[in-house]
Amino acid sequence: MNKDAQMRATINQKLIETGERERLKELLRSKLNECGWKDQLKAHCKEVIKEKGLEHVTVDDLVAEITPKGRALVPDSVKKELQRIRSFLAQHVSL
Numbered sequence: 001m002n003k004d005a006q007m008r009a010t011i012n013q014k015l016i017e018t019g020e021r022e023r024l025k026e027l028l029r030s031k032l033n034e035c036g037w038k039d040q041l042k043a044h045c046k047e048v049i050k051e052k053g054l055e056h057v058t059v060d061d062l063v064a065e066i067t068p069k070g071r072a073l074v075p076d077s078v079k080k081e082l083q084r085i086r087s088f089l090a091q092h093v094s095l
Contacts, residue, residue, distance in 0.1 A: 011089050024085065028078070035075050044069050 015021035032038060048065050049057050 007090065028082070031078050031081075032074070035078070037070075037073050037075070040073050041066060041070050 012021070015024070044066055045062060048062060052061075
């Protein structure tokens, strides 16, 4: 396992052990809901299904179609906060 993968595994394990992972996921979910991200993505899903027809869309197709749009719709403020979290964790996790 390379050093980056080891660091990710260590960080993930510590976050799970402390319960911080769930807290951070809930915080992210809340921020995305506040800015309307979930509603925008839901509307995009409906558009894709309407265009292609329900019988012609698989879950995998839908995920592939909406993932780029979902990432693009994440507000810059949320992206910056995630980057601050990543930086903090990288600085404070010792392998």
